[in-house]
Amino acid sequence: MRRFLFMRLATALPTLLGMSFIAFAIVSLAPGDPVMQELRAMGVVPKPEDILAIRAQYGLDKPFFSRYFDWLIRALQFDFGQSIASGRSVIDEILIHLPATLALALSSLIGAIGFSLALGLAAVSAGRATGAALRGLTILLVSVPSFWLALLLIYVFVFQLGWGRLVGDGSIGDLILPTLTLSLGAGASLGRVVYERVRAEMCEDHIRLAIAKGLAPPVILFRHIVPRVIGPLATTWANTFGALLGGAVIVESIFGWPGLGQLILQAISQRDFPVIQAYLVFMGLGFFITSLLADFIVILSDPQLRREVSNG
Amino acid sequence: MDDIIRKTRYLPVLRLHVSAGRVGLVLGLFLLAEFVALGLAGYVIALPSPNSMDLLARLDGPSADHPLGTDHLGRDVLARVAAAVHISLGAALAAMAAILAIALPWGIIAGLSGGRVDAVMMRLADIIMAFPMLVLALAIIGFMGASLQASILGVAAAWWPSNARMVRALVLAAKERDFVHAARLCGASRGRIVLRHILPQILPPLAVIISLETASVLLALSALSFLGIGAQAPTPEWGAMLNEARPFFAQAPHMLLVPGLAVSLAVLAFNLIGEGLRDILDQREPYQW
Numbered sequence: 001m002r003r004f005l006f007m008r009l010a011t012a013l014p015t016l017l018g019m020s021f022i023a024f025a026i027v028s029l030a031p032g033d034p035v036m037q038e039l040r041a042m043g044v045v046p047k048p049e050d051i052l053a054i055r056a057q058y059g060l061d062k063p064f065f066s067r068y069f070d071w072l073i074r075a076l077q078f079d080f081g082q083s084i085a086s087g088r089s090v091i092d093e094i095l096i097h098l099p100a101t102l103a104l105a106l107s108s109l110i111g112a113i114g115f116s117l118a119l120g121l122a123a124v125s126a127g128r129a130t131g132a133a134l135r136g137l138t139i140l141l142v143s144v145p146s147f148w149l150a151l152l153l154i155y156v157f158v159f160q161l162g163w164g165r166l167v168g169d170g171s172i173g174d175l176i177l178p179t180l181t182l183s184l185g186a187g188a189s190l191g192r193v194v195y196e197r198v199r200a201e202m203c204e205d206h207i208r209l210a211i212a213k214g215l216a217p218p219v220i221l222f223r224h225i226v227p228r229v230i231g232p233l234a235t236t237w238a239n240t241f242g243a244l245l246g247g248a249v250i251v252e253s254i255f256g257w258p259g260l261g262q263l264i265l266q267a268i269s270q271r272d273f274p275v276i277q278a279y280l281v282f283m284g285l286g287f288f289i290t291s292l293l294a295d296f297i298v299i300l301s302d303p304q305l306r307r308e309v310s311n312g
Numbered sequence: 313m314d315d316i317i318r319k320t321r322y323l324p325v326l327r328l329h330v331s332a333g334r335v336g337l338v339l340g341l342f343l344l345a346e347f348v349a350l351g352l353a354g355y356v357i358a359l360p361s362p363n364s365m366d367l368l369a370r371l372d373g374p375s376a377d378h379p380l381g382t383d384h385l386g387r388d389v390l391a392r393v394a395a396a397v398h399i400s401l402g403a404a405l406a407a408m409a410a411i412l413a414i415a416l417p418w419g420i421i422a423g424l425s426g427g428r429v430d431a432v433m434m435r436l437a438d439i440i441m442a443f444p445m446l447v448l449a450l451a452i453i454g455f456m457g458a459s460l461q462a463s464i465l466g467v468a469a470a471w472w473p474s475n476a477r478m479v480r481a482l483v484l485a486a487k488e489r490d491f492v493h494a495a496r497l498c499g500a501s502r503g504r505i506v507l508r509h510i511l512p513q514i515l516p517p518l519a520v521i522i523s524l525e526t527a528s529v530l531l532a533l534s535a536l537s538f539l540g541i542g543a544q545a546p547t548p549e550w551g552a553m554l555n556e557a558r559p560f561f562a563q564a565p566h567m568l569l570v571p572g573l574a575v576s577l578a579v580l581a582f583n584l585i586g587e588g589l590r591d592i593l594d595q596r597e598p599y600q601w
Contacts, residue, residue, distance in 0.1 A: 018439030026455050139336070139587060143580035145531050147538045148554065148572035151561070159562055208599045246446025250535050268454040268541055276454040283447040 004309045008295060016288065020075065023280040024068050027273040080278040085270040090278045093263060098282065101259035104178055104252065105244040111183030112190055112240060119187065120194025124202070125217065135195065141188030146247055150181045150254045178255045182247055186240050193236050197229040231298040238294035242287040333591020340584030343577055351397030360388045362395035362548045371564040381566040383556065389570050392548040396571070399549045401578065403464055404530040408522065410468035411475050411529070418472070419479025420506060424487060434480070437473035445470040446532060453541050460549070463542035467532050471525065478521050479514070486513040516593050523586030527579045534575045550575045 062070070074080070080090035123134040157163045157177060201207065202225070210220045252261030260279060267275035299305045353359065360366075366386035374381045380390040422433040440448065452466035486492065492509045500508075536542035537551030545552065550571040557567035 014435065015439055015442050018436075019442045022439065022443075023451075026451055029455070135587075136336075139583050140580060143527065143531075143583050144576045145534055145538075145551075145572070145579070147535055147551075148568075148576065151554070151558070151568055151572070155561070155565065155568075202599055203597065211599055242444035243446070246444040246450070249446065249450065250539060253539060264450060264454075265539060265541070268450065268458060271454070271457070273455070276451050280443065280447065280451045284443045287444050288442060 019284045020072055023277050024071050027277045075281060081274045083272055083275050085272045090274045093275065094278050094282055097258065097260045097263050100257060101248050104248050104257060104259055105241060107175060107179045108182035108186060108244050109241050111179055112187035113237060115183055115187030116190030116194050119191035120198060123195045124198045138188045138191050141184055146181055146185045147250050147254060149184060150251055153177055153181055178251045178257050181251050182244055186244055190236060190240055197232055198225055201225045201228055227301060231301040234294040234297035238290040241290045245283050245286060331591060333588045336584040337588025340581045340588060343581035347397055347578055350394050353394050359391040359394060362392045363387060363546055371560060373566055380570050383567050384560050392553060393570055393574050395548040396550050399543065399547060400534060403460060403533050404526055407464045407467045407529045407533060408526050411472045414472040415475035415479055418476040420483050423480040423483030437476050440473045458541040460543040463533055463536040467529055471529060475525060482514040482517055483510060486510050520586050520590045523582050523589065527582035530579050
């Protein structure tokens with residue numbers, strides 16, 4: 001297992017390097033000169049020699065790749081410089097907002113997994129009419145945009161029933177509505193995958209054999225189908241987590257949940273490049289770690305792969 | 313005899329019996345036709361201009377003058393929703409065209425070359441896929457500045473790698489068919505093999521992918537406009553209209569309902585078409601207990 005972990009990380013290294021390069025390049029190639037912006041922010045009319053001096057101070061006179069390696073070395077120490085807008089250190093800003101976003105994404109992922117399993121399995125085992133109705137419901141839920149769903153939920157639960165509140169302070173209770181919004185949408189698209197996978201599995205011969213042996217449906221489902229679909233599902237769970245990290249931006253901005261979404265939207269409108277850069281790196285890392293976890297589940301769930309890994 | 317075989321192969325829809333997929337497909341096509349009709353409605357019936365304001369009729373509910381009510385500036389909601397058809401669907405189709413323009417050649421070249429070329433091309437796609445898609449789109453909009461064009465480019469840049477991967481998977485399966493080998497042995501050129509033997513094979517599953525991906529691109533673009541970093545304020549766009557409606561939530565719920573329904577139904581249309589096509593193409597029957 002240790003060897004596998006080592007190999008997996010070794011093959012991930014080029015990807016991680018490429019990711020960091022993209023994060024750097026997107027911001028470095030952006031139009032607008034950061035030096036001029038900073039000088040303008042300070043309210044100074046720049047003289048040519050001042051500009052040159054500041055360029056040298058930030059290392060902007062160096063060639064592109066040497067700047068990239070400087071940035072990479074600092075990024076490895078979690079030093080992303082200072083926010084152009086607030087002047088505070090970027091990493092502090094990110095760390096303040098990161099836990100809220102992670103909490104939202106994780107709780108939504110759990111909700112979505114539960115919802116999708118229920119929906120997908122019900123659609124598979126139900127009769128023709130109920131199954132079609134459940135699939136219709138799934139497609140409908142996939143199609144409703146999360147921001148509209150959020151507004152509808154606010155309308156019903158906050159304005160009509162008065163159960164929640166709109167301006168939260170980041171307590172657990174304020175997490176319920178945003179989580180519900182995200183897990184309904186993500187759960188429906190996951191449910192579609194569950195349905196596809198289970199249905200594909202039910203076309204296989206070993207299921208036919210199991211039915212012919214007279215096994216009870218729950219036994220077939222949990223002993224013969226679930227072990228075979230759990231691996232591929234884990235990969236989609238990881239992808240869903242990535243989608244939730246992105247979707248969180250939308251839902252956070254509606255519910256006022258104090259996560260990274262607020263920070264990044266502000267950074268985009270103020271063209272605060274160091275913040276955008278760090279956000280990209282952190283979201284990429286979070287996604288990378290989840291994919292790694294998913295790979296473990298894939299291996300643990302597949303006896304053949306498990307044997308290969310423990311022998312090799 | 314040959315003729316009959318060809319017909320049944322190319323027109324599977326003709327075997328008439330009702331199934332959930334077929335109903336969905338028809339429903340989806342019908343919804344899409346409705347949107348086209350709504351988009352063209354301005355040419356047929358006299359709708360007020362989407363940006364003309366009637367300051368005396370702000371936040372009005374549905375009435376004879378304004379069938380779907382007015383917004384906070386007294387603009388006709390129906391006219392704006394109809395005008396947004398071009399922009400919202402147009403943006404989604406433009407993004408989808410850009411995605412396919414990259415993903416199709418990328419996937420076909422990677423799938424056909426194999427070996428080192430394939431490995432390098434897929435690695436490059438993997439690097440971009442290592443970011444959550446919406447997050448990457450946000451970053452690209454961040455560096456280009458908020459506009460509808462930036463959001464189209466951002467979505468295209470974030471969405472193409474996964475599409476390239478799907479195209480490659482289809483090509484890998486398609487190129488192993490015996491008749492493709494036979495064509496190659498007959499000395500057919502690469503271009504001919506791709507155009508005459510590979511593309512026709514991958515087109516039906518590709519139609520499913522395109523339709524489902526258009527749905528997700530449409531969702532993403534309207535979400536970006538809703539966040540205020542896609543289409544900008546006076547532009548009639550469904551997401552942007554919802555964004556403008558947010559402060560008037562309690563007073564004028566119709567401002568929220570109409571564009572929200574428009575996005576949902578448009579996305580639903582593409583999803584139904586995609587799922588319906590998939591159902592028709594997938595002829596496997598699960599064993600029932």
